[in-house]
Amino acid sequence: MAEDLKTREALLEELAGMDQKIIDLAKTVTKHQRLAEAWRDLWAQFAATIEAFDGFIYICSQDYEVEFMNQRFIERTGYYPLGQKCYRALHDLEEICPWCVNERVFQGETVRWEVRSPKDNRWYYVVNTPIKHPDGTVSKMAMIQDITERREMEKALKLAEEKYRGIFENAVEGIFQSSPEGRFLSVNPAMAQIFGYGSPGEMLAGVADISRQLYVDPRRRDDFSQTLRDAGFIKGFEAQMYRRDGSRIWIAINARAVRDEAGEVLYYEGFVQDITDRHQGD
Known part of the structure; x- marks a missing residue:
């Protein structure tokens, strides 16, 4: 009878321990769920920010391969050129763009400049920024805005100024x-x-x-x-x-x-x- 009582007490203690483990496990699962939800919310905010940008965004590797492209850029390109060479996807070129600044970017420099694409003959303002990954590799993110209208206005203004200057001087x-x-x-x-x-x-x-x-x-x-x-x-x-x-x-x-x-x-x-x-x- 005494042995049965001890066995019963041992079982109760073991059950109590199992209950605590279940409670701890539930807390852990809840914590991971909250972290997962927070991560999903953060990613949704990031994605919304990327898509809200009034321009084009793409990321490429040090091998010039496209790793990401926002929806506006996909629409301009006509497809998602994941893994393709950026110079081919962006400008219809068969070799690295003669104006490429990737080497400077991969060395840690942020490069801002203007370029005219041979694909559509439009002018773009580009901000190239290095992205450093945890494994030590580096990608390049380019944020691009179409400035063709601004360039055309500047050209027209320059022509008008030259015309006025000619009248003024003569x-x-x-x-x-x-x-x-x-x-x-x-x-x-x-x-x-x-x-x-x-x-x-x-x-x-x-x-x-x-x-x-x-x-x-x-x-x-x-x-x-x-x-x-x-x-x-x-x-x-x-x-x-x-x-x-x-x-x-x-x-x-x-x-x-x-x-x-x-x-x-x-x-x-x-x-x-x-x-x-x-x-x-x-």
Whole structure:
């Protein structure tokens, strides 16, 4: 009877121990489940971030093989070129791109640059970043944005600036920009010639106060500025002015006030004609 009691007690202790092990195991399983759920949530956030990027992303190995490509890039490529050479998948080339920066990236450098793809003749801004793996290997991640429209706008702006510069430099009329305070911001060669200066730079350096140095009657400068502030433009404004040598000339000005978004005057710009011949009999 005593032995049966001891056996029963031993069984109860063993069962109690097994219950504790089951509880501990359940806690471990729950912990792993939470870790797995957290990892899934983290991966979902990462994937959403990758797909939200307004551009192309791909990762390649040191052997130039594609290891990952986001959905936008897959759509551009037309398929998922996993394991294929990046230069073939991205640019339809049969050998490493002549502009390739992989060696620099695999040495740990982040490289930013612009390139025109021979595949579609579009311009792209590329940020190449090294990815270091736990096993010591390195991959390259490239984040790419299509900047073709920006490049075309820059080209158009450059052409427009060159066209304007040609008109500005070669016009027979004087062209100027001046501040409301009375300093020239820019003058063309014809403007400098009208006032007896050897070059635009010489006139800009020599005239610090338009009202006092050029106007025979400084109050005419006030009339000029007031009209521009009130009306925004002026046509056929005539005034007598001094040339560099002190001689007097008559000029006619067509000008406008250039304002900022708040309506404040930034500067005046306009055209000047020498009309001294009209006033010879005055």
